[in-house]
Amino acid sequence: MPDWSYHAIFRPLLFRLPGHIARNLTLHAIGGLSRVPGGTFVIKTMGHMELSPILEDELAGVPIQCPIGLSGTLDPHGTAHKALAQFGFGFIEIGPVTVREVRNDAPIERDAECEAIVYPDGYVNEGADAIVQRLRKGTGHRLPHFVRLRPMPGSSPREALIEQQELLEKLAPYAAGFYIDGLAEGWPPDEAIAYLREVRQLALAAAPGKPLLLYLPQPTPLGMLRELTDTAESFSGVVVGEALREPGTRRERIGGGAEALTAQLSQVRLLRESLGERSTIVAAGGVHQPQDALELLAAGANSVQLHSGLVYAGPGLPKRINEAIIHDRIRQTTEPQPPSFWANWGWMSLLGIGMMIGGVLAWLIASTSVLLPYDETFLGVSRSVINRFNGHIIHFMSHDRITLAGTMISIGIFYYQLARHGLRCGLHWARTAVVTSCAVGFSSFFLYLGYGYFDPLHAAAAAVLLPMLLLTLRGLKDHPSRKKPGVLNDSVWLRAQWGQCCFVVLGFGLAIGGLTISFVGITTVFVPTDLAYLGLTVQQLAAWNDHIIPLIAHDRAGFGGALFSLAVAITASALWGVNQGESWLWWTFLWGGLPGFAAGLLVHVHIGYMDFIHLLPVYIAVLLYVVGLYLMYPFLVGRAGGEKH
Known part of the structure; x- marks a missing residue:
């Protein structure tokens, strides 16, 4: 489903369907194609996404083919991960993951004017055991997984610690690294900071050598960001979250046009200034066009993740961003001498x-x-x-x-x-x-x-x-x-x-x-x-x-x-x-x-x-x-x- 077919044929049809039906239909279609013989070849042929060595980088010490990740919420069941891995991603987020399944059958809403997606419950996932079983069977691709660990809704810091230890032990064999979520639970700042420090110690024992990135929800107040600076420095990096939670609910809004991008840019700049150059920063939201990704990378992000941008801009967005990054990296280099006429x-x-x-x-x-x-x-x-x-x-x-x-x-x-x-x-x-x-x-x-x-x-x-x-x-x-x-x-x-x-x-x-x-x-x-x-x-x-x-x-x-x-x-x-x-x-x-x-x-x-x-x-x-x-x-x-x- 390249951009030319998405915008001309599929998007007008999909946007007439309820959000959850459109998502499931799309993911099952491309996921099913990737699982038939020759399916991934067809996907590669239609998109022709050739990842250049120029894009190779690392994310908190984990080698990646390009600095673009796929949000875990977009395909929570991994239905189309094998297909999406051919689109030009360098890593895939899995999550949020909680110790037990969280369900919510309320409809997924689209705000097309603001290019946003509203999920009824930001905790929805299959639960740790089901996700481990899926990962054990294999994903059909070689991209590294970064798993976002989230406490169960309403957990206290002590309960969340027990849950995080269980999640780390179960998922460590399958994760290249972890995003540690939990700051959106509304705990007092001192308890939240103590929780993060204890999680860090748990991870050293349960998942040695695996990088841990602190997941910051949107919006994180400026004062809280400054309080978290010392704690964040003990982590491998920071993820600027993609979702804006509606007050008093578990509904999460992802996307939102220029306003969402501005919020991401502001937090990325502040974090880069506070943490210095050694910490990894992932901008997980606000990217709907290549220019957005370039601005976030220029502001100090090491990588970006895509979610609502894929829905509104189309599945060719990762390729377009990669091409923009390549151009940005080579424009100051000397142009290679073209081969002679008789060479080839x-x-x-x-x-x-x-x-x-x-x-x-x-x-x-x-x-x-x-x-x-x-x-x-x-x-x-x-x-x-x-x-x-x-x-x-x-x-x-x-x-x-x-x-x-x-x-x-x-x-x-x-x-x-x-x-x-x-x-x-x-x-x-x-x-x-x-x-x-x-x-x-x-x-x-x-x-x-x-x-x-x-x-x-x-x-x-x-x-x-x-x-x-x-x-x-x-x-x-x-x-x-x-x-x-x-x-x-x-x-x-x-x-x-x-x-x-x-x-x-x-x-x-x-x-x-x-x-x-x-x-x-x-x-x-x-x-x-x-x-x-x-x-x-x-x-x-x-x-x-x-x-x-x-x-x-x-x-x-x-x-x-x-x-x-x-x-x-x-x-x-x-x-x-x-x-x-x-x-x-x-x-x-x-x-x-x-x-x-x-x-x-x-x-x-x-x-x-x-x-x-x-x-x-x-x-x-x-x-x-x-x-x-x-x-x-x-x-x-x-x-x-x-x-x-």
Whole structure:
């Protein structure tokens, strides 16, 4: 469920459902996907979250892959932890955990205007024994767990100490570290501080070597913060809590827009000033866009945790924050020297140019003579003989070959652009897009043999272009993008999500079309509208010349394979490459789409093959193409505004 599908499709539907139903439906859907064979691969493919070594850090001495954590309250039963671990998180909070289960079936409420979630009871959890049993079975991921230990509602400090000792002993084998909660119980300050000191001593015996972080509820008064400074210094760090409790209740409000962020920033700055640089600070709330995370990190936080931001900004938020952090860390470093043209990316540029030249030549041939000499040799008849038998056959073959030619030109434009702007800069997603598309394209050559017709020209082209692909693969290295990513959830970004959705749907649609055409080409060869246009049956064609169907099948299968190859390039670029300011990608979509669509539409007009059902997929594809370009233009080419959505 990437951002483009979340905002365009799923969020409008989910926000019509009650909060607890929407949450359970979402978590069970992505959690279920992660547990089927290949499910995590699908999740990774849709998001393409590659954690860079630049992001590696530690949290209170625990190595983490990136400084972004997942709040425990978002998925209290761990239903989707295996899936969420693929989103770009470095650690996962589990909790709150109490010694016994706490239930509350009251509805979860959303305050969409303030981007907040209101939980009926901040203590709700399965209880220690159930959580231990779940962790013992395995979580399906390798991210470290930080467990938040909370006293039972209404516990006295003495009762809470006994509970904490039990929790520490049970959960120590499964926790990388602990958050010690309890300051929200309303105890007198001196009793609360004494409680924390005794918990610290208990942890040294029950969970030796495990870092303990003090969990501060929202809001913690300034005076209380100052009193806690000495105690906090004896802990490994501090967590600035995510929830604001409603007075006199156990209801907790998470999120809240600019006000929540301001409160987090204020406490983080004060804690960093008081505790110095050695203590770890986790900002557990207030992050709804990458800019929020950057501000908290700049204020002194070592890491942030996400909760309500995932609900309102979308599941791509961790990836967007990671990209912003990477840019923030490398912007002062020296830009690496780009590889020489002949090192790798230049060969892919030449392959793209070769595809464009081949497509132009194929278009010229298909719009004039249509048949090459070896085609006529294979058929045993000339073009004039075919026209005397049926004047539509040559036009029909021209239709297949011109659409193939336009697709080849489009592929060439994508390859050239992905090489020049992607491979040359070391963008991992561009390499994946090019290599996958090329693998599909070269493999589709064997479809030409489906009916036993060997095309020497296609074989020669493949023989020339394949070494260019192999030379491209030499010494490719990944580098993070040095362009500043979008850091705001503004209207321009949201609009781009709809445009991205159009192009992803277009890519998948073209892929289905390419596979369908290839399958038809190597099986039945014709669809009913083709035979209606020709005015012949398959049997009549075969009876007249038993080589005509293999020749047409060769054209159809070849076009289907090329279309699928183009679809892979479009889909990969739309899934992974849409980032603010990447104007080259917008122009790639524009110029890369024009030859294919122009060929597909103009040739049908030229030969009079205008069946509405036959052309309906093309009309839909053109609509997605135009709307997608329109919606993404401000984000990719123009300047994104600063209005927060």
